[in-house]
Amino acid sequence: MEHVPPPAEELALLDRELAQLDARRAQLLTRRAWLVAALQPKAPDAPRWSTPPLGHGWAPAQPWGAVPKAAKPSAPRSAQNVLLTLGGLLLTVAAVAFTLVSWGSMGIGGRAAVLALVTVAALAAPALLLRRKLAATAEALAALALVLTLLDAYAIHAVATPDADGLTFTAIASAVLAALWAAYGLALGKLHLPLPAAVFFAQWPLLLGAWAAGAPALVVGWALLAMAVVDGAIALRGKGLGVRVTAGIGLVVMGSATLLTGLGESLTAGSPLGAVLPGLLLLTAAVAALAGAWRAPSGYAQLGGAVAGLAAVAAVGGVLRAAVPGAWHVPVYLLCGPALLSVVRARLPRTAGRGVLLASGAVVAGALVWALPGVAAVLLGPVQLVAEVWAGAPDGFRGALGEAMAWSELAAAPLVLAVVAGGLGAAYRRWPTLVRLAAPLAAPGVKARDAAGAGAVALGWGAVLLAAATLGVPYPVAVALETVLVAGLLAVAVLGAGGREAGAGAADAASAGVGATGAAGSGSGGAVGGSEPYAGTASAGPSAGGAAGRGGPSAVAVTALVLAVGGAVSLGLLSLAAEAATYAVLGALTVLFAGAALRTRPVVVQAVLAVAAVVWGTALTGCVAGSLGLAPHEAAPLLLVVPAVTVLLGARLRNHPVALPVELAGGLGALVAIGLAAPRAPFLALVLALCGVLAAGAAVRPERRPVAGYLAAVLFVTATWVRLAASEVSAPEAYTLPVTVPALVIGALRRRKDPEASSWTAYGPGLGVTLLPSLAVAWGDPDWPRPLLLGAAALVITLLGAKYRLQAPLLLGGAVLALVTLHELAPYVVQVAGALPRWLPPALAGLLLLAVGATYEQRLRDARKLKDMLGRMR
Template sequence: MYERVVGATLTYMEHVPPPAEELALLDRELVQLDARRVQLLNRRTWLLTVLQQQAAPLPPFPRHPPSPPAWHYPAPLRPGGPGRAAAPRSAQNVLLSLGGLLLIIAAIAFTLVSWGAMGIGGRSAVLAAVTVGALAAPAVLLKRGLSSTAESLAAPALVLTVLDAYALHAVAAPGTDGLAFAAVAAAVLATGWAAYGTALGKLRLPLPAAAVAGQFPLLLGAWAAEASALGFGWALLVTAAADTAVVLWGKGLGVRVTAGLCAVVTGVLALLVGLVMSVSADGALSAVRPGVLLLVGAAVALFGAWRARREFALVAGCLAGLAAMAAVGGVLRTAVPEHWAVVAYLVCAVVLMAVLRTQVSRPAGQGVLAGAAVVVAGSVLVALPPAAAVLLGPLSLLTDVWSGAPDRIREAMGMSVPWSGMAASPVVLAVVAGVLFAAHRSRPVGVPGAPVAAGAGWRGGAAAGALCLGWGALLVLPAALDAGYVLAVAAQVVLVAGLLLVAVHGLSGAPLTSLSAVAATALVCAPAGAAAVGVLSLASEAATYTVFGVLLGLFAGAAVRARVTAVRAVFACVAVLCAIMVASAVGTSLGLAVHEGAPVLLVVTAVTVLLGFRLRGPVSPAVELSGAFGALLALAMAVPSPPFLALVLALCGVLAAATAVRPERRQVAGYLSAVLFMAAMWVRLVASGVTVPEAYTLPVTVPALVVGVLRLRRDPAASSWTAFGPGLAATLVPSLFAAWVDTEWLRPLLLGVAALVITLLGARFRLQALLLLGGGVLALVTLHELAPYVVQVAGALPRWLPPALAGVLLLVVGATYEHRLRDARRLRDALGRMR
């Protein structure tokens, strides 16, 4: 029918018939579609009936529909068919497993508990008969097709053979060495189980059991012979080699998986034994013997990796590489001082990477390279603590600034660093940096057809790592050599200059999203190096001015030369911080106290304000924020002295007002300047011991309010906060603080009346500033006046009453939460509509 519909459609597309003929054609096709729909519905009903009555005979399909395609309709599920065999099969497996477990328990109990009740002949005859019968039963069951039953009886049969070995030792050879007998018994059992499983190929248990039993003969034999640790290592390694052979040439997935797991366990244990002995060896000859063990283990692992699947080959290849490097490096380690041992292993890793760099087409080679990479990464981790000590050690100078420049660089490091073991750190970092640089310059080697972007990404990461580690090596080198203080400081400044040069050169004209890895690394390392050398320069006054002055010039020049906006902002911020340090040093050099040197820092803030006018670009906010940080430091320094704090607040207000001249900064800086001026006035009044602040604030408030009224007349859309906020706050806030400490009634009364009038005026003329300031002051004054009475009432109430009232209040608020939320929104909207 589908072909008819398609044919009709094609005919219609090729030739448009007359309307009457087209209508008849459509009617015929609709009738055929309805008939097909009825057939499908009948088939669906029949299938639902089959699913609902699977246990009953199938009802006849009505009206003899055409048979559906074999791929479309599944065969009906009949009783006893495959669809109903799952549940009985699961139940059967459970019953068989429980039966086999019970037989095993019974055999163990008979052997261990009831053995002594029978004579030697009877005991041997019973156990041998049961064992023979248990071993023969699976073969008979397999011939009759009862594979599950045979599998369940195979487990007790194998356990019985173990009990036979135990009985044989207890009765026939009680005087023999138990470990030696166990080793021989394990070998016999492994061989017998392997032969039994090969003969009965359909059984899945005997061959994996034979693989497990094969792990013990050599190990128990070494134990019986009281072998050395190296002997145990060889026993484990030979066992792992045998397991590898089973993995490669064994038949059956179960035995190969079991042998593979056993090979991993025994092989890793053997390599650990060799590694421990190699590391603890005190001479080259004593390191050769475990080295041979490690090399043979590496050969076994590499042989297995060469023929294994990719994921297993990578792991085995990595183990092979680690074992080979441990073997050779363990011998080389004995020829160098103790602290240079990491260099010996690193050299082995570098040589191995150089040899196999072009032989990584197979997963095994890639695994070996991964092992070499692990050794390289480990050596870097060993070399990083000295670098961290050089970066963080001078922090102790923060508590002893300008105590005098030491002769040697190590004297400036306050941390207890084992300098004797530090000599290898710069060598390790330099070698790894060279390896990464060589990887960056070499042609990418990898999987054929790999995307070019991945190779480019690897080369960029290698170059970035080379730069970072090379910088670390040069940073640690003066401390490792215990160079002079001046030379070490100069070297670190030169390093910062080089990093800035790399960053500026690599980021010229490039957008931030396409930063090269090298330039990005230099961008991070340069400020870190500047911070380290800056703290190191605090040992002497001359070094502080020289270092921070040079750093200021370097970062300012980098900010000018950089073409990326974000990079320019970073460099500009660091330059401003260096200028703040220079200004702070100037105050200390002039002999000023901490609070007296606070205004000196504001010189840097003033310069950043002027630069904000000059720059007028995206870098301007970063510069101004850095200058604002200097102002915050100045305020913190002036806190101990209220007069100087008032002065610094006023100067900050002047700088904020100067910033507010710019239209784009007017809104924020204008409010900030007003707040700073008022804070300066309040602090000055407190510092002067003024008890009547209104005498000083009202002469400011009245003209300020007059100016606000004139401002609103000229600009009706202006905010009430701009027009009246500073003037009102100038008097209300100091008066509020004075009222809270005043024991008389006159000031709170006058302040409350004034706040009430201001609040009413704000509500009448819809002025937000008057309403909020007046209402807030009125509420606080009222709270202050009612507080004593509230305390008295609270003391007279029972202790249970306040929690009860609080609970009732919470219940009321919770019950009317939505209504209160709507009221709050209305209040917010009403305040928002005010000026």
Template sequence: MEHVPPPAEELALLDRELAQLDARRAHLLARRAWLVDVVRAQVPAAPPWGQWGAPPAGRPPAQPWGVAARHPAPSAPRSAQNVLLTLGGLLLTVAAVAFTLVSWGSMGIAGRSAVLALVTLAALAAPALLLRRKLGATAEALAALALVLTLLDAYAVHAVAAPDTDGLAFTAGAAAVLAALWAGYGLALDKLHLPLPAAVFFAQWPLLLGAWAAGAPAIVVGWALLATAVLDGALALWGKGLGVRVTAGIGLAVTGSAALLVGLAQSLTADGPLGAVLPGALLLTAAVAALAGAWHAPNGFAQVGGAVAGLAAVAAVGGVLRTAVPDTWHVPAYLLCGLALLYVVRVRLPRGAGLGVLLAAGAVVAGALVWALPPVAAVLLGPVRLVAEVWAGAPEGFRGALGESMAWSRAAGAPVVLAVVAGVLGAAYRWWPSLVRAAAPLLSPGAKVRGAAGAGALGLGWGAVLLAAATLGVPYPAAVVLETALVAGLLVVAVQGAGTAGSTGEGSGSGGGRSAVTVCALVGAVVGAVSVGLLSLAVEAATYAVFGALLVLFAGAALLTRAVVAQAVFAVAAVVWGTVLTGCAARSLGLAPHEAAPLLLVVPALTVALGARLRLHPVALPVELAGALGALVAVGAAVPDAPFLALVLALCGVLAAGAAVRPERRPAAGYLAAVLFVAATWVRLAASEVSVPEAYTLPVTVPALVVGVLRRRKDPEASSWTAYGPGLAATLLPSLAVAWTDPDWVRPLLLGVAALVITLLGARYRLQALLLLGGAVLALDTLHELAPYVVQVAGALPRWLPPALAGLLLLAVGATYEQRLRDARRLKDIVGRMR
């Protein structure tokens, strides 16, 4: 309960709190007044209005400092200054270039040297004087001019003093001199932002251009690039100023990538282990440098450095191993090197660097899987070609069943890749707690990661076995038995996992991640069953053996598992395999497709019976829908022959009616049964060349009217349109359409009598649908019959008589308009009160 103090105690409490608030407010106000005085003392007083004139009209007087600071003046003067300085520096630069290129030849050597030296020294000295006067922007502009002048000086020296010197060699030396010059200049005038980044830019070229000028081999060029990248990395980590670090970072990305590409290209084209040693040394050095940089870099850059280090190390060692093994085993060699990077979890590396090395290992494994998985897809999809050659005879070995489009000799290392990766993932799944403790400094894997590892181990192990059988060229019967056994094994894993996944949490104990393994086993079992089923189509006995075994395995799995989703998948698959078996039996009996259609309904009939047994079990609906799919296949098979199609539709209607006996299936199955029976009747009539429309419509009308009568008995308030409208319209409207084109008198007479009876019944029992439908059809039918006579009479009458009669009719209606309106409203009310 909440304690409420007495009024006197609460009043004293409030007074103490208010006193504390007042003291705090007084302290803040005193502090604010002191700060205002300090700020005002630092800002020169504005000139009085008397000196500059009165303030403009509509302009408020000057605000105190605290108020004016809220609305700072625009920075247009600074922007204008920058524009002017930039434009001035650009004009001076253009003038210097023009002088060097155009007016150079009109002066002697001494004069030219003196002018360039004087201008360059002046441009270099001016920023120091400007910085003393706090004119930083102007100093930056002149420093940029000095930078251009030093480039022109280098060009002038090469053109005059050393014209015969190799251009690349001279450029390398000039870049080194300029880098040193601008580095010293930038350190001396540390307030300038341009010199040090310019020095970093010039430092990118001496080693590269020097090696190029000397005609060094590619590996030497790679070392030059690597040395430059190391320098860039050091500057990016410890350089002075953001500009230096950004410029060095860009240089590191460019030169480092180029060095790695040179080393990788040399390693991949090496002819033997000795030839791969030098590129390997380059790559290993790059790996050490990247790891050292990652050790000191921020987290994001450290991950990049660790990944580069790992990939470079794999390329170095794997390149040497590649030259010692056949072509088929190149990828496994690199894979082993990539898996060796996983030992980083045992090394005390910074978190970012270690995580980058792990990412490099993952990239190597992913690349190896990309190379090894396409042959697995060829093994699984290869038997599709046997669909066009059912029971053509046993092929020559497993490869013969898969086709010769795959170069199996080149895929000999793929099963090894899959098996190794599956083993690593399986070990991680098995000893997950130990792995989590070891990898805790680098990452925090959860149960979902463990599940992915277990699922990957299961799927890759299955693919490795299949691919090994294909590459070894096992006999066809052995391949069929092997694939069937693998499906059985996957079903065992799926059943065991489904029986415990619902009760074992994803994140606790040994059950963490088991659901992913179960899903992988479930999907693999279904995919493997389809593959081995296709593979068995080559031989009749193999087909019956495989699909019979699949039926038993999946039905047993459906009975043993406790998870509803897995149970439904197993049951549906069992229904599909049973349907395939019935189709195979029809083929063995030599039946044509339309003759086999009734036999295909055996499995749908069993699913209807099984659904009645299961009742409201969640698996019942998927099983019955799978049976309905088999019935649809039977209907499609019977389409070429109308009598068989009518028979199959009627049998499907019987099955639907049997399902409609159950209350939970009645709404959908009842309508489906009616549609199937009607369709069967129509097909049968069409096959018998019956063209009378009533033969097609009456089988619909009679049951519909019976249903309507039952509906009205159960619900007297139901509308007559709902109960009788569809049934009556199904016969009356098609018959009326045919009667209008029928020259005989029998159909119009029978239709008119029927419409009259329906109209009278509607009036007698006050049923709106019967009255309006019957009356409309009767009127139209009568009009059709009287039309010839009306035309004949109209032709015998004088031309003036029809207009006269129309006028008299209009006068009569106009004279009694109000009475006719009351009669129409009364008729509307009477019809509206009908059901």
């Protein structure tokens, strides 16, 4: 059955009708927008708009279907506000001037009458103005009334009670003003100023009263705490934004003063009994902060939980601190910090619980800041042994670290590191019970469980090193201990670098071993494990952690690798105290890092380990030279043994990604050898020639040829120049021409066999061997035959390069010709310059700049043409 009308016609009909509906809708929306704008108040000088037509010829101002936004309300009358503000300020200044300056010209009755009359009028006027809906004017007069009440208080003190104590009078006046403005603000609810002013005045009566009564610091602290509690209640329940903001500021100020007062009294207490009362103040403040966090919004609740946790630690730790020696004060506070983790068992709001956990983390971080300088001293102390290599093994580990550190004051530092490491190890093993609670505290992209495992490994390693230093173990024991630690870290790095599945067992074992050194930390971690309110998160943690670890080395493996490299550097420096220790340590490090590089799979980790092995091998070679009694320049050729091994190893590895880092590490050893040989030219020429041989050996491989070939040529040529200079040869051409001729013949044969070969490879070494030494000699030659012959040869070489379009002869010959010409013309240029007026060179330079600027585009095109021409040469 066919449709009537056909589907195509019906579709066209529907499209036309929809288009008409859209057009009509746009017209109606435009008319509505005009009506809304017409109803808004206009400025007096605004032009009158004519009513727009509503016919079909009207073009809509907005796209079809767009709903016009409602017009914004008119801006506040800024001019009126400015006038009211200026008027209020002028009246305030007049009142102050009257009170302070003109007060003495009136009697006591007149003064009281004037102030009372003006104050009452200022207080009564806002009520009348609010009835007439003049709110802005009422606010300005209320501000004037506020200043007048302050002046009234000052006047009463100056006239009626001049002998009264200032603090006492101020406390009473603040209480009266707070009550007055609170009542006034409640009576005139539309004013915004009175209630915040009442909150401000209410801050001072208790504090000033206690201060005036000569109360002890703890009583003042209780007064501050009471006011902070009141401020917190007002901030949570107060009416109006101004009231809550003022109360919030008061809460921060009074609460901070309370905590500082309690903490100061707790730290200065001489006995546990003396620290009880400050601890009670801090505990009460913690309870108040936690109660406020229960009702506060999320962000403030987390802050309240953190304050409560820190106050509780300060209270309990202060009592325990007074009972232990000074070196153990920090561990006492540290043991109180993990106790806060029990918050996961309490049914607190989640944000408040996060705040308490944040406080626990802050306590732990503070303890680490106190303990880590000792670890840094252990790692960096052996640097001083570089100045006295093999001076003899010190009596103990501390002798190699120096006596700058007060090790007796750090006796408890290893325990701090061990406790924190144990806690992190426990968290790594049983983290899922806390992950949902603490995850928002972690930085974006950081997995909390991985960070805990890495921290456990790092802090456990530091705890062992610092314990060895504080106990003063013998030097051989310290060296053996550090070697074992480096080996263990390398094992963790190798086992964990292959992925999460391979590394989890080793990381767990390392964390468990670290946890054994800090049972207290493990206990706190275990207490967290049984959290009932968050027990439902246990199933989500392991799977997430395992998925996160796949695809690369785990955080524990990376941390172990970094620590292994840093520990190896410190161990190598420590071994410099004794010759036997140096050989044993450097040999062990070379073997350990090389073996770890063979066992690991990720390329980056393997490259780091291989480069470290090369570095330790180079250092071991240098020690051999030192044992043989060789001078630094005599030891330079011996240092090239390791670079030679890396070249052979690179040929064996071929295109393996680790080959290039290994060869570059060997190249650094060659640079060290060149630096050692630099003071003696004959040895420098020998070392440069040997480096050229190594570079030529690397250039045999096609993947290294583009770089190693040029490097070999430069090294050989440089070695030749240095050798000629060391022999004080005045005619280098006798030695260089026999090399140049065969080199050019070989280059010509190479170009005939391979026309695409670069002219720098074919002719560059041969030309450079003669031209450059001859140029160096000719530059200081006062006679004319050598420059003339060298210039002629350079000219011929330049012309041949231009004729056959060879880049190397053209550039080398042109550069030598230009320098020879400059050398020959330099005396005449100096004479001419001395005869010219002094203003002429700047003028010529200015003209040159103008010419270049005027033809700048043409010069750019010429430069591009020259570049393209040189690029087309071989």
